[in-house]
Amino acid sequence: MKRRYAIGIDYGTESGRVLLVDLSTGEEVATHVTTYSHGVIDEKLPETSEKLGHDWALQHPGDYIDVLRQSIPEVLSQSGVQPEQVIGLGIDFTACTMMPLDSKGTPLCLLAEWKDNPHSWVKLWKHHAAQDEANRINEAAAQRKEKFLLRYGGKLSSEWMLAKAWQILNEAPDVYEHADLLMEAADWVVMQLTGELVRNSCTAGYKSVWHKRDGFPSRDFLRSLDPGLEQLADTKLRGPIKKLGTRAGGLTDEMASLTGLIPGTAVAVGNIDAHAMVPAVSVVTPGKLVLTMGTSTCHLILSDNEVHAEGIAGVVEDGIIPGYYGYEAGQSAVGDIFAWYVNEAAPIDVKRQASETGMSIHEWLEREAAKLSPGASGLLALDWWNGSRSVLMDADLSGVIVGLTLQTRPEEIYRALLEATAYGTRAIIDTFTQGGVEVNELYACGGLPQRNRLLMQIYADVTGKEIKIADTAQTGAFGAAMFGAVAAGTEKGGFGSIVEAAEKIARVREETFKPIEANVRIYDRLYSDYKELHDYFGRGGSDVMKRLKAMKTNNSR
Ligand SMILES: Nc1ncnc2c1ncn2[C@@H]1O[C@H](COP(=O)(O)OP(=O)(O)O)[C@@H](O)[C@H]1O
Numbered sequence: 019m020k021r022r023y024a025i026g027i028d029y030g031t032e033s034g035r036v037l038l039v040d041l042s043t044g045e046e047v048a049t050h051v052t053t054y055s056h057g058v059i060d061e062k063l064p065e066t067s068e069k070l071g072h073d074w075a076l077q078h079p080g081d082y083i084d085v086l087r088q089s090i091p092e093v094l095s096q097s098g099v100q101p102e103q104v105i106g107l108g109i110d111f112t113a114c115t116m117m118p119l120d121s122k123g124t125p126l127c128l129l130a131e132w133k134d135n136p137h138s139w140v141k142l143w144k145h146h147a148a149q150d151e152a153n154r155i156n157e158a159a160a161q162r163k164e165k166f167l168l169r170y171g172g173k174l175s176s177e178w179m180l181a182k183a184w185q186i187l188n189e190a191p192d193v194y195e196h197a198d199l200l201m202e203a204a205d206w207v208v209m210q211l212t213g214e215l216v217r218n219s220c221t222a223g224y225k226s227v228w229h230k231r232d233g234f235p236s237r238d239f240l241r242s243l244d245p246g247l248e249q250l251a252d253t254k255l256r257g258p259i260k261k262l263g264t265r266a267g268g269l270t271d272e273m274a275s276l277t278g279l280i281p282g283t284a285v286a287v288g289n290i291d292a293h294a295m296v297p298a299v300s301v302v303t304p305g306k307l308v309l310t311m312g313t314s315t316c317h318l319i320l321s322d323n324e325v326h327a328e329g330i331a332g333v334v335e336d337g338i339i340p341g342y343y344g345y346e347a348g349q350s351a352v353g354d355i356f357a358w359y360v361n362e363a364a365p366i367d368v369k370r371q372a373s374e375t376g377m378s379i380h381e382w383l384e385r386e387a388a389k390l391s392p393g394a395s396g397l398l399a400l401d402w403w404n405g406s407r408s409v410l411m412d413a414d415l416s417g418v419i420v421g422l423t424l425q426t427r428p429e430e431i432y433r434a435l436l437e438a439t440a441y442g443t444r445a446i447i448d449t450f451t452q453g454g455v456e457v458n459e460l461y462a463c464g465g466l467p468q469r470n471r472l473l474m475q476i477y478a479d480v481t482g483k484e485i486k487i488a489d490t491a492q493t494g495a496f497g498a499a500m501f502g503a504v505a506a507g508t509e510k511g512g513f514g515s516i517v518e519a520a521e522k523i524a525r526v527r528e529e530t531f532k533p534i535e536a537n538v539r540i541y542d543r544l545y546s547d548y549k550e551l552h553d554y555f556g557r558g559g560s561d562v563m564k565r566l567k568a569m570k571t572n573n574s575r
């Protein structure tokens with residue numbers, strides 16, 4: 019029998035990565051990356067001089083289609099695989115990355131009459147300008163003792179659908195009114211591929227507060243926020259919600275000719291990028307915490323039980339692997355913090371030395387920072403450069419570095435930033451453990467583990483746990499391909515379930531990162547200092563971060 023393949027597409031913050039996977043061996047046969055030509059739109063709208071406010075982050079939906087147009091034909095031609103050998107396609111996406119659509123399913127930002135309104139564009143997951151709305155949602159839900167709040171650690175995020183939808187209603191009621199649907203980008207791309215309006219249970223559960231039995235927040239609650247939101251769930255969020263691995267539909271003729279695949283190829287319902295990575299590192303049972311480390315980090319774990327605790331961003335039944343409660347927590351910036359330092363703050367001399375040695379700035383700083391021992395720099399940082407997603411769920415918090423002196427070196431700051439993100443992860447592990455979700459093992463995947471060994475050693479030392487690393491640099495796309503093969507089903511040469519797919523083709527590397535005892539002891543002390551700063555700035559010891567942010571926002575008006 020001819021070999022069978024599946025394609026997975028990982029829609030990240032800056033680019034879409036397409037991977038062709040051999041379903042009999044798990045071999046990654048070909049991969050291609052399409053960088054979004056509009057990138058993250060956070061200063062002004064394309065083709066206009068319309069300036070965006072603080073904390074805005076938008077995208078262009080055309081960039082998502084470019085990934086299909088460019089990268090799918092590319093992996094087919096690189097590999098020589100025949101289109102009919104590709105039995106399934108799955109996608110994963112950043113989330114909540116949402117957009118308003120008209121009644122034909124066209125994003126409003128692509129229509130001449132709406133394109134100058136920032137609210138007609140795709141709001142990227144890291145659009146944080148709906149914090150006011152999030153605060154008001156949280157106050158109202160707490161006051162009304164809404165049951166759903168418990169499943170989200172007591173707070174909904176400004177990154178999620180409800181806050182973003184309400185921001186549109188508040189600031190651009192005409193856009194809200196005209197929007198027939200508000201859709202996750204993951205579901206919109208699946209709709210383009212198949213012509214079917216199908217939502218996936220993962221983004222619906224984690225980002226739109228949907229529950230398998232209780233549905234969305236009640237009309238009564240939505241009306242209590244704003245009468246204009248009352249019908250939100252029944253109208254703009256309508257559509258069947260299908261569980262992960264379900265076949266959303268077959269590839270349309272139009273999409274078949276755009277991609278070079280054959281019409282009718284099975285397309286799985288969408289998924290969140292981080293969540294797709296869990297089975298891709300072979301995790302399909304409880305107790306194994308998966309760190310998906312890239313621009314941001316998500317922390318995902320399965321459990322047999324539903325527990326509620328502060329700091330857990332969300333628990334969704336069947337949200338990651340059917341049959342389990344899937345838990346998510348996260349840090350809104352990780353790679354983004356290192357990128358900030360490299361792009362905005364590293365001195366010119368560092369850039370010169372890196373270029374002289376033929377290394378990237380990250381690589382040079384990593385090499386120099388690895389020469390330092392833990393605690394030697396006298397620096398300690400908080401990891402809130404893009405707010406705190408867990409444990410505090412507050413986008414108005416910001417970054418801190420304590421201990422700077424005239425002697426401080428760039429590699430010391432770089433290392434302090436790596437360490438800060440590791441402390442943030444340890445705080446999340448504590449939250450899970452104290453909340454009753456057992457964390458026995460750590461798995462790391464995403465773009466960072468294979469790029470920065472020092473980072474991974476620091477994570478092992480700070481958490482005191484051995485870390486297993488994904489055997490693929492394209493973990494999201496690999497997981498998406500696995501779900502694509504499940505959607506195709508066994509009769510087509512795919513898999514009967516995601517658990518079967520994980521058993522047959524998912525794997526981790528043999529090499530692991532093990533904690534170094536002497537470092538663990540030092541980091542234990544530094545972590546307790548981190549916690550002191552964390553609670554001081556984050557739990558009301560000082561509101562200086564919020565005052566500074568308010569001053570900055572007022573000044574820019
Ligand atoms: N050697 C490195 N060390 C630390 N961070 C890095 C390194 N190389 C790239 N990064 C950061 O990794 C992030 C990109 O991660 P990746 O997983 O590829 O993308 P995404 O999160 O968009 O899916 C960027 O924030 C970038 O600054």
Ligand SMILES: O=C(CO)[C@H](O)[C@H](O)COP(=O)(O)O
Pocket residue numbers: 030031111112113114143290291292312313314315316346348
């Ligand atoms: O909230 C998310 C998942 O729940 C975002 O999709 C994620 O944090 C962004 O992913 P990346 O860092 O890989 O761009």
